[in-house]
Amino acid sequence: MPYRANPFFSTTNTFFLPSVGDKVDQAIAQGKDVANKAELKLQDAKEAVKVAAKPPPTGADLYARFALAGALGCAVTHGALTPVDVVKTRIQLEPEVYNKGMITAFRQVIGAEGAGALLTGLGPTVVGYAIQGAFKFGGYEFWKKKAIDVLGVDKARENRQAVYLGASAIAEFFADIALCPLEATRIRLVSQPSFANGLAGGFARILREEGPAAFYAGFGPILFKQVPYTMAKFAVYEIAVEKILQVWGKTKGELSGGQTTSLNLGGGLIAGMAAAVISQPADTLLSKINKTKGAPGQSVTSRLIQMAGQLGPSGLFTGMGARLVMIGTLTAGQFMIYGDIKKALNATGGVEISK
Template identity: 30%
Template sequence: MAVPERKPLPFVANFAAGAIAGVSEILTFYPLDVVKTRMQLETGKSKAGLVGTFQNIIREEGVGRLYRGLVPPLMLEAPKRATKFAANDFWGKIYLNLTGQKKMTQELAILTGSSAGATESFVVVPFELVKIKLQDKHSTFAGPMDVVRTIIRKEGLLGFYVGMESTFWRHLWWNAGYFGCIFKVREMLPKPESNKARLLNDLGAGTVGGFVGTAINTPFDVVKSRIQGATKVPGVVPKYNWTYPALVTIAREEGFGALYKGFTPKVMRLAPGGGVLLLVVEFTLNIFRKALGPPYV
């Protein structure tokens, strides 16, 4: 007797699983994001490094500064990660239908991830802008609402989309690497015989995906931080304006290594963070499958 094919979970289940995973990841790894941003905003030759930047922040500004700007990403993580995984599921179905494929392939996984990242970027950029403004060492803002009021007063609502183009490329490349690697690593690992083994496979695949995604997108993240961290001067063209020209400018003036400023804290967050994301998502989706019963199980 043929085993009935498992039905895909509804959109709301993927959205909720992504939201829960995102909050779990940000609460665990946020201080590394603060350190990463500080390192990326530093122009010229990097002086402090990962440990030195950590020590400087704690010594000069206190431990609490490591959680400066937490509110915007915490508010963002639920819709951001929910959008990531729900969009990945949505685009995966679209591309399978368009190509007539029955199962996901490596190429489709990369294309699907890219599309999910592009979709996610539109949700992310206003929150990222507020976060960068608060994480900057020279920030004088009292808090998130102070940043919001200042942006609206000086630039209007469109001011929240400063860095949209660089955010688009950052998320497109990270998600392409992340979801593309998850597909490949899962394919290479032994077929899991239990739920525990499957979740361990997800943790491993997500960690590898997080590392590769970070290695690919860090230069774009450096540019995004520079664009969003800059103070606009009327009548003056910003030094960092568009992504690809900015990549060339930074490499020419500071060396190629400058494009990977903040890579260590970023990869320390997003490699295991990518594993945690996938693990929590799959764990949560399993709960939904059991709750909904056949044909979702």
């Protein structure tokens, strides 16, 4: 039977203290409140355990997350550095005009064409490098895992530099097949600002006037540029990270969020500098060959040999300063973004073979 407060001792009587019944009712209400809160906390704890117990992604799901992280990392960094890329390309294509350094070249472009000219080719840059980044990073993780499966973890660890180089080379080959048409469009827009209004217009005009083969006129140079670049990028990054961790005396799992970001930035900067120097001659040839159409009947190989002879060793390294800034910065940014997005997507299933 529910408790009924004594009217004589009711709290409505101002002459007496609150009744025992009121106190009991209050205690019961508080107890129910505590029980409800405990039940909610228990449910929250159960949900947290379910999330924690959820296995990490594997197979196609895992590599799709790697690809997404790589696409975002490359699109953001290359898009942000479009002005630097515009100036670098102008220096390579017109060294007789832009011959007083990167800062002066910025001023020349802005003075002659306005600040908007620095964003020329932004569309194909973002789209092209998003696609390339997906193939590059996702492919690198995929082929690295395949090599580890074939060799075994111990053998792969002993030959890890060869694994890094081989996986990155294969991944970049397929990435370049996707990138080449968009890179050809970007360079044409930068070298000839009046060629078209943007990605769609430039792509359509090249296809209409020169045919599909024109998009792959620079495929040889882009392979010579991007494959060594990517091989150096991943191999040097992996080694740099390994050495930094040795100096810190920690493993990746022991790092805080800030330390992980610093690690990715530092390793990426070192890797980017090395990759920029290795790939510079092919980058110059790529810019040259996509600037204009070749002579009727002239092969891509003969055009490349002719251009290399005309430029000479010093000419092949034209714009090196601007490219060091660009590649060092964007590579550091790519590995930072890639690492952060991988963590956010719980894409941590890759096999580690570093010592």
